[in-house]
Amino acid sequence: MEGTAVAPAAGTVLNALATGTGSAFAIDAELRAEVTLEADGGVSGTIAGEPDADTALIEHCVELVTERFGDGEGGSVRTESDIPLAAGLKSSSAAANATVLATLSALDADSAVSRVDAARIGVQAARDAGVTATGAFDDASASMLGGVTVTNNHEDELLARETVEWDVLVWTPPERAYSAEADIERCQQVAPMAELVADLALDGAYERAMTVNGLAFTAALGFSAEPLLEAMPHVAGVSLSGTGPSVTAVGNRDDLERVRAIWEQREGTTWLTTTQTDGTRTR
Numbered sequence: 001m002e003g004t005a006v007a008p009a010a011g012t013v014l015n016a017l018a019t020g021t022g023s024a025f026a027i028d029a030e031l032r033a034e035v036t037l038e039a040d041g042g043v044s045g046t047i048a049g050e051p052d053a054d055t056a057l058i059e060h061c062v063e064l065v066t067e068r069f070g071d072g073e074g075g076s077v078r079t080e081s082d083i084p085l086a087a088g089l090k091s092s093s094a095a096a097n098a099t100v101l102a103t104l105s106a107l108d109a110d111s112a113v114s115r116v117d118a119a120r121i122g123v124q125a126a127r128d129a130g131v132t133a134t135g136a137f138d139d140a141s142a143s144m145l146g147g148v149t150v151t152n153n154h155e156d157e158l159l160a161r162e163t164v165e166w167d168v169l170v171w172t173p174p175e176r177a178y179s180a181e182a183d184i185e186r187c188q189q190v191a192p193m194a195e196l197v198a199d200l201a202l203d204g205a206y207e208r209a210m211t212v213n214g215l216a217f218t219a220a221l222g223f224s225a226e227p228l229l230e231a232m233p234h235v236a237g238v239s240l241s242g243t244g245p246s247v248t249a250v251g252n253r254d255d256l257e258r259v260r261a262i263w264e265q266r267e268g269t270t271w272l273t274t275t276q277t278d279g280t281r282t283r
């Protein structure tokens, strides 16, 4: 019994660590999960190219799905991806979503659950594995459904979902930042700004929302606002993504190319992509 699914990365419009309301958009960078089930035994996980990374999240995703939709099968799960881990680009949400759908596919139970509920299973696994602060249903829903979503992460409730077609520039510095280690109290200090960002996002002004989010959360989380300032005159929106360290900008392709030339002088990787609208899919 085998199943494969592919999930996109995502960038942040609103970081949910201040108020529990969050917003994210899927971007065209992929993570693939391959699941093989056996009648019994435990679940073992592998992350290609990351021998020391924590596999508890993907193993627990398999367990939750086989307990609920199968007969508690065991087996193996392997993820492979270009999305850097713990870089603010929602690799954990993509890994959970792809693993949940791959396991459902291996059980021949693809239609047993809606995609939104499948994302909620991944969120539960992330909470159980301790890799998230709020559950990150914002990131999970964006990666599962594609497009941009706005969510209440305390209730795992989808407040809005829209298809958007944006060019996206991403800068990923070499360092890593685990969400579970983020300073939540400092994030809560920017709650009034997060409320403004949520209002803008729910009005569909995602790009402006993103820039306000970027200014507030670079301050709260202690990142430099310099990359945001460099981009701001040229782009529609720019923000720290998640708890960082990646920064994403959206706007006109030619303008993003100009910002790319500026960001490329920094250490790390700068790449151009687009939003993704299909979300997570079985293969």
Ligand SMILES: Nc1ncnc2c1ncn2[C@@H]1O[C@H](COP(=O)(O)OP(=O)(O)O)[C@@H](O)[C@H]1O
Binding pocket: 031, 047, 053, 054, 055, 056, 057, 058, 079, 080, 081, 084, 085, 086, 087, 088, 089, 090, 091, 092, 093, 095, 131, 132, 177, 178, 179, 180, 242
């Ligand atoms: N590609 C992956 N495959 C399996 N698990 C992953 C993967 N990427 C992230 N994770 C899990 O998520 C944790 C990191 O989560 P987080 O700090 O939220 O990073 P991100 O911003 O990339 O989502 C890792 O410790 C690991 O348990």
Ligand SMILES: O=C(O)C1=C[C@@H](OP(=O)(O)O)[C@@H](O)[C@H](O)C1
Binding pocket: 012, 014, 015, 016, 017, 022, 023, 087, 088, 089, 090, 131, 132, 133, 134, 135, 136, 138, 139, 178, 179, 180, 241, 242, 243, 244
């Ligand atoms: O763990 C969490 O609850 C969250 C982590 C952050 O994302 P990253 O995982 O990208 O840092 C943030 O943007 C999101 O709104 C909520």
